[in-house]
Amino acid sequence: MLSYCTNVHPAEDLDGVRAQLAEHAEPVREALGADVLGVGLWLAADLAERLAADPAALGALRSELDGRGLAVRTLNAFPHRGFHQPVVKHRVYEPSWTTPERLRYTLHCADVLAALLPEGGRGSISTLPLGWRTPWTGHDEDAARRNLNRAARGLSRLAERTGRRIRLAVEPEPGCRLDTVADALAWLPGCDTDHIGLCLDTCHLAVSFADPAETVRAIAAGGVDVVKVQASAALHVEDPAAARAELARYAEPRYLHQVRERGPDGIRRCDDLPRAFDELPGDGPWRVHFHVPVHWRSDGPVRPTTGVLRDVLTALPGPLPDVEVETYTWTVLPEPPTDLAAGIAAELAFTQRLIDDREVS
Structure with a gap:
C-alpha cells in the first residue's frame, strides 16, 4: 500500500494525532478522490507506550481511522520524540539500538500496529540504522545486535498472539x-532476517551516489528483504x-543535512550542509540529505533526485513492499507551501503514477 508519513506533522499526543488525521490526512484522501488513503503513522515514544497499554484508546484510534477512510500498514519508528523541536540535528538518532529504550519503543509501536492491521494482515516498522557512527565501540556493536534480535523475538511472539506479521525495516542513512x-x-x-530487513530510503540512497539497479541486485544477492521503501x-x-547562494537557502537549523561530493578520489563527506561550504572542495557534484517533494521540478542548479526513486521502483522485482512517501521537511523548505494537504496529495499522485508505470512496463 502507498502511504504518506505523518512525521511531517508535529503532534506527539493522542489529541494532536487525531487532529492531524482530520486536518491533513482526510483532506489529502479527498483531494486524491480515494476511498482509502494509506498513512504511515509516526508516534512519539510516550504516545506509543500509552496506546500499547490502553486497548480502549487504541480501539478509538482505529475507529477514527476507519471513519475517515484511512488505513495504517506501516509505522515510522525512527524519531523517538521531539522531531519538531527548533533544533533536532543528531538527537534524531537517540536513543540508539544499544539501549533498552529503543527496544521498548519499537515493541510498543509493534503492539500498536498489530491492533491497527486487518485480521491476518502484514505490516512494517522502519527504524534507525543502529545509531550515529560516533562514538561507537565493540560493546555498542554487541548491544545493538542483541537488542535487534530481542526485537525480532518480540515480533515473532506478537505474530503468534495476534496472527499479524510485522517486520522491522532498518534504514541506512549517511x-x-x-x-x-x-x-x-x-x-x-547476523540478525534474524525473517523479522528484520531493509528500509530503502531513496533520498539516502541518492546521497550515497549508489546505482539504484545495482543496489537492488546486491540486496537480492545478500539474502536480505526490502521490507519498506521510503519514497523520497x-x-x-x-x-x-x-x-552556493541557492544551496544556502536549504541550510536550515532544525534537521541534519548530510552532504556527499563525488570526486575523482571517491566520495567526500560532510555531516551538515552549513559546514560543507568550508569543508568540501566543491569541484564535483553534491548530493544533500534534504527530503524535497518527490514531484518537485526545477530548471535551476539545485534539482531533486527523483530519478533514483523511479529507478528503484523499476528495479525491485515482484510485488512492491510498503511504499511510504516521506517528506518531513515541508515546513522548513525555502518556500513552504500554503496548502500542505494539496502538496502531499500531489506527491502521492505522482508516486502512484510511478508505481503504475512500473506495473504497466
Whole structure:
C-alpha cells in the first residue's frame, strides 16, 4: 500500500494525532478522490507506550481511522520524540539500538500496529540504522545486535498472539553506523532476517551516489528483504560553487543535512550542509540529505533526485513492499507551501503514477 508519513506533522499526543488525521490526512484522501488513503503513522515514544497499554484508546484510534477512510500498514519508528523541536540535528538518532529504550519503543509501536492491521494482515516498522557512527565501540556493536534480535523475538511472539506479521525495516542513512545499503548488507545477516530487513530510503540512497539497479541486485544477492521503501528525493547540484547562494537557502537549523561530493578520489563527506561550504572542495557534484517533494521540478542548479526513486521502483522485482512517501521537511523548505494537504496529495499522485508505470512496463 502507498502511504504518506505523518512525521511531517508535529503532534506527539493522542489529541494532536487525531487532529492531524482530520486536518491533513482526510483532506489529502479527498483531494486524491480515494476511498482509502494509506498513512504511515509516526508516534512519539510516550504516545506509543500509552496506546500499547490502553486497548480502549487504541480501539478509538482505529475507529477514527476507519471513519475517515484511512488505513495504517506501516509505522515510522525512527524519531523517538521531539522531531519538531527548533533544533533536532543528531538527537534524531537517540536513543540508539544499544539501549533498552529503543527496544521498548519499537515493541510498543509493534503492539500498536498489530491492533491497527486487518485480521491476518502484514505490516512494517522502519527504524534507525543502529545509531550515529560516533562514538561507537565493540560493546555498542554487541548491544545493538542483541537488542535487534530481542526485537525480532518480540515480533515473532506478537505474530503468534495476534496472527499479524510485522517486520522491522532498518534504514541506512549517511553518517550513521550503517551509512549505506552496503553497510547494512554486511551487518544484517547476523540478525534474524525473517523479522528484520531493509528500509530503502531513496533520498539516502541518492546521497550515497549508489546505482539504484545495482543496489537492488546486491540486496537480492545478500539474502536480505526490502521490507519498506521510503519514497523520497535528495538535492543534487552539479556545480556547488556556482550554486552556493541557492544551496544556502536549504541550510536550515532544525534537521541534519548530510552532504556527499563525488570526486575523482571517491566520495567526500560532510555531516551538515552549513559546514560543507568550508569543508568540501566543491569541484564535483553534491548530493544533500534534504527530503524535497518527490514531484518537485526545477530548471535551476539545485534539482531533486527523483530519478533514483523511479529507478528503484523499476528495479525491485515482484510485488512492491510498503511504499511510504516521506517528506518531513515541508515546513522548513525555502518556500513552504500554503496548502500542505494539496502538496502531499500531489506527491502521492505522482508516486502512484510511478508505481503504475512500473506495473504497466
